[in-house]
Amino acid sequence: MSSAEIAVQVFRKLENEDLRVLQVIETAMSKHGFVPKEMIAKFTKFSLEETDFRLGRLGKFRLIRRMKGAYVGYSLNYAGYDCLAINAFVKAEVLEAFGKSLGVGKEADVYDALNPKSERIAVKFHRLGRISFRQTIRKRGYTTEHTGWLFQSRLAAEKEFQALKLVFQHGVAVPEPISQNRHVLVMGMIEGAELAEYKEIPEPKKVLKEILRNIRKAYLKASVVHADLSEYNVILKPDMHILIIDWPQYVTKEHPNAQQLLTRDVENILRFFRRKHMMKAELEENLAYVTGTGKMAI
Numbered sequence: 241m242s243s244a245e246i247a248v249q250v251f252r253k254l255e256n257e258d259l260r261v262l263q264v265i266e267t268a269m270s271k272h273g274f275v276p277k278e279m280i281a282k283f284t285k286f287s288l289e290e291t292d293f294r295l296g297r298l299g300k301f302r303l304i305r306r307m308k309g310a311y312v313g314y315s316l317n318y319a320g321y322d323c324l325a326i327n328a329f330v331k332a333e334v335l336e337a338f339g340k341s342l343g344v345g346k347e348a349d350v351y352d353a354l355n356p357k358s359e360r361i362a363v364k365f366h367r368l369g370r371i372s373f374r375q376t377i378r379k380r381g382y383t384t385e386h387t388g389w390l391f392q393s394r395l396a397a398e399k400e401f402q403a404l405k406l407v408f409q410h411g412v413a414v415p416e417p418i419s420q421n422r423h424v425l426v427m428g429m430i431e432g433a434e435l436a437e438y439k440e441i442p443e444p445k446k447v448l449k450e451i452l453r454n455i456r457k458a459y460l461k462a463s464v465v466h467a468d469l470s471e472y473n474v475i476l477k478p479d480m481h482i483l484i485i486d487w488p489q490y491v492t493k494e495h496p497n498a499q500q501l502l503t504r505d506v507e508n509i510l511r512f513f514r515r516k517h518m519m520k521a522e523l524e525e526n527l528a529y530v531t532g533t534g535k536m537a538i
């Protein structure tokens with residue numbers, strides 16, 4: 241069972257006292273790694289008996305980890321951290337109920353969900369630490385030391401939310417950013433599938449043009465480069481229009497590697513259309529188009 245599945249299932253069973261203990265562990269963890277029971281009792285103002293009872297429940301729900309070393313201490317795992325974020329969304333009336341999982345991947349779990357108005361939303365739980373640490377540094381740049389996966393995942397969600405807000409307001413085709421808490425992002429639900437999954441696209445030229453127009457808009461209007469663009473992060477909707485997803489590693493135009501990353505983004509997309517759809521697409525002239533120094537060349 242994935243962490244999100246655990247969280248989604250047990251969340252409704254949690255009482256305020258359980259959430260209070262999770263919150264105290266979260267706060268104290270940043271300093272102590274593993275938090276001793278006495279400290280949890282002190283900050284929750286619960287008796288040691290009550291604290292024991294709560295820790296027992298949270299352990300049974302698989303929301304915390306217990307470590308026995310020089311002392312016995314507790315820390316949150318992803319499912320515990322998920323519950324705190326879910327609780328914040330429920331209180332803020334952003335989230336009402338979970339539906340099915342849309343995908344458990346290397347770096348994120350995405351869920352179909354409903355808000356209190358019964359509108360569909362997508363909930364993305366960032367999960368850094370599933371791939372190697374070195375790979376994460378290479379991909380994301382901002383990981384300088386091992387400050388813990390929960391914290392790194394929170395940074396990723398914050399960055400992605402920021403990117404979505406920046407580009408969405410300029411009309412780039414992305415899911416609507418709705419809310420973010422800790423390592424979790426709530427956005428508009430989209431129908432469709434990754435471009436890579438389509439065996440055949442009726443009008444590939446039209447689709448490629450639309451992708452390039454959106455790369456250009458993000459770059460020229462929002463000063464944002466996606467930096468992990470490929471056929472896996474473009475969703476093709478049933479109406480054959482596209483949306484670009486998965487933005488946590490974005491950089492701004494001013495970033496020292498911005499040009500290099502933009503070139504790679506464009507080349508990844510062009511390569512896909514050359515290979516899969518036999519299209520002619522030169523890097524130079526398309527790069528000129530997206531940077532505003534040339535006309536659409538497709």
Ligand SMILES: Nc1ncnc2c1ncn2[C@@H]1O[C@H](COP(=O)(O)OP(=O)(O)OP(=O)(O)O)[C@@H](O)[C@H]1O
Pocket residue numbers: 342343344345346347348349350362364415427428429430431433434472473485486487
């Ligand atoms: N707003 C959304 N609405 C519907 N489905 C979504 C949405 N965002 C993401 N998804 C689905 O979840 C998948 C993974 O999302 P995303 O690419 O943002 O995360 P990721 O970090 O690449 O995760 P993974 O490591 O699993 O590939 C997407 O390919 C898509 O199928």
Ligand SMILES: [Mg+2]
Pocket residue numbers: 472473486
């Ligand atoms: Mg992705």
